[in-house]
Amino acid sequence: MSPHRAAEGVDILVIEDDPTIGRNLHAGLLASGYHAHWSRTGESGLTQARLAAPDVVLLDLGLPDTDGVEVARALRGEHPNLLIIILTARADDIDIVVGLDAGADDYLVKPVTLTVLLARLRAQLRRQPAVPAGSDPIRLGDLVLDVAARRCLLAGREVDLRPKEFDLLTALARRPDTAVTREDLMAEVWDENWFGSTKTLDVTMAALRRRLADESAGSTPLETPTISTLRGHGYRLETPPDGKSTMLS
Numbered sequence: 001m002s003p004h005r006a007a008e009g010v011d012i013l014v015i016e017d018d019p020t021i022g023r024n025l026h027a028g029l030l031a032s033g034y035h036a037h038w039s040r041t042g043e044s045g046l047t048q049a050r051l052a053a054p055d056v057v058l059l060d061l062g063l064p065d066t067d068g069v070e071v072a073r074a075l076r077g078e079h080p081n082l083l084i085i086i087l088t089a090r091a092d093d094i095d096i097v098v099g100l101d102a103g104a105d106d107y108l109v110k111p112v113t114l115t116v117l118l119a120r121l122r123a124q125l126r127r128q129p130a131v132p133a134g135s136d137p138i139r140l141g142d143l144v145l146d147v148a149a150r151r152c153l154l155a156g157r158e159v160d161l162r163p164k165e166f167d168l169l170t171a172l173a174r175r176p177d178t179a180v181t182r183e184d185l186m187a188e189v190w191d192e193n194w195f196g197s198t199k200t201l202d203v204t205m206a207a208l209r210r211r212l213a214d215e216s217a218g219s220t221p222l223e224t225p226t227i228s229t230l231r232g233h234g235y236r237l238e239t240p241p242d243g244k245s246t247m248l249s
Contacts, residue, residue, distance in 0.1 A: 009035075010034050010035065010055050010056065010125065011034070011035040011036075011037070011052060011053070011054040011055050011056070012029050012034050012035065012036050012037070012054055012055065012056045012057070012058060012121075013036075013037045013038075013039065013045065013048055013049055013052065013054040013056070013057045013058070014026055014029070014036060014037065014038045014039070014057075014058045015039050015040075015041075015042065015045035015057060015058070015059045015060060015063065015068070015071065016038070016039075016040065016058070016060045016087070017040045017041065017060060017062070017063050017064050018060070019040075021060075021110075022038050022040060023038075024114070025038070025058065025114075025117075026038040028114045028117075028118070032118055037052055037054065040064075041063055041064055041065045041066075042063045042065050042066035042067075042068065042070070042071040043065055043066065045057070045059075045063075045071060046071060046074055046075070046078075049075060049078070049079065049082075050078070053079070054082070055082070055083060055125075056082070056083045056084075056085065056121065056124075056125070057075055057082060057083070057084050057085070058085050058087050058117075059071060059072060059075075059084060059085065059086050059087065059088075059104070060086075060087055060088055061086060061088040061090055061095070061099065062088065062089065062090075068086065068088065068099075069098055069099060069102045070102075072084055072086065072099065072102040072103050072104050073102045073103055075103065076102065076103025077103075083105050083124055083125070084103055084104045084105050084106075085104065085105060085106045085107075085108060085120070085121065085124065086099045086104045086106070086107045086108065087108050087110060087112070087117070088107075088108075088109065088110060089109065089110045090109070091109045093199070093202075093203060096199065096200065096203045097203050097206070097207060100162060100164070100200075100203060100204060100207060101162070101207060103162070105124060105163055105164060106120065106124055106164075106190070106200070107200055107203075108120065123190065136148075138170075138173045138174070140173060140176060140224075140225045140237070140239055140240065141222070141223030141224055141225060141239070141240035142154055142155040142222045142223045142224055142240075143173075143212075143224050143225055145166075145169065145170055145173050147170055150163075150166055152166060152169065154212070154215045154216065154222065154224065155220075155222050157215065159211060159212065159215045160211070161208070161211060162204075162207070164189060164190075164200075164204050165204055165207055165208040165211065167188075167189045168185065168189050168201075168204055168205065168208055169208055169237075171185055171188045171189055172185075172227065172235060172236075172237035173225070173237055175237075176225065176237050176238070176239045177236065177237070177238060177239050178236060178237075179230055179233060179234060179235075179236045180234050180235055180236065181233055181234040182201060182233070182234045182235075183234075184234070185201060185234060185235065186201055189201075189204075205227070205235065208227070209227055212224065212227075223240035223241075224240060225237050225238055225239055225240055226238045
């Protein structure tokens with residue numbers, strides 16, 4: 001399938017204040033077969049998103065009127081199924097954490113070539129949704145992953161996971177007590193043609209661990225799986241000592 005065929009019917013909103021970058025992105029997306037719009041401020045971007053209901057937003061964080069993180073939060077709140085890709089010069093781990101926590105699905109650090117951006121965009125679009133709709137729920141002790149409904153339950157309470165956190169946990173839960181390489185996780189959760197830094201994996205894993213730990217804290221002990229880091233290799237999801245791993249049908 002040609003890139004133009006894959007792009008058919010996909011509306012993309014670029015929110016970028018830099019005139020050169022914005023103009024090049026807009027022109028490159030149009031030339032690649034996408035429907036594209038370009039806004040130069042956060043406020044105009046939010047207005048355009050309400051009017052055009054895009055499928056994807058490419059979002060800069062350094063906007064002149066408001067921080068792009070606040071724009072990401074507003075977009076996620078108003079458009080739950082929107083694909084949000086942050087495209088920014090901010091490369092620190094804390095910025096990536098904040099951006100993903102605000103609702104972004106992916107985080108790219110400038111400078112990035114149009115070729116790489118388009119490849120990542122195609123990969124993200126292929127992964128909407130990232131897991132099969134008919135998958136059976138997975139139980140690991142008190143943790144239940146309803147893959148079809150994209151719900152994570154801990155002792156019956158729903159855990160609010162970001163999309164990539166859910167996909168990452170699912171990838172590990174499908175093969176508990178098994179070492180999974182960083183490369184395999186990047187391929188399964190982000191892009192089978194991934195190359196370059198895996199910092200996004202580290203940040204998403206840290207956020208996932210934090211959310212599970214926060215939900216597990218309390219007076220009643222829970223049987224929850226833990227995620228072990230295998231240095232130089234990847235990660236392993238450890239089944240709780242008294243919890244069995246089952247596929248619920």
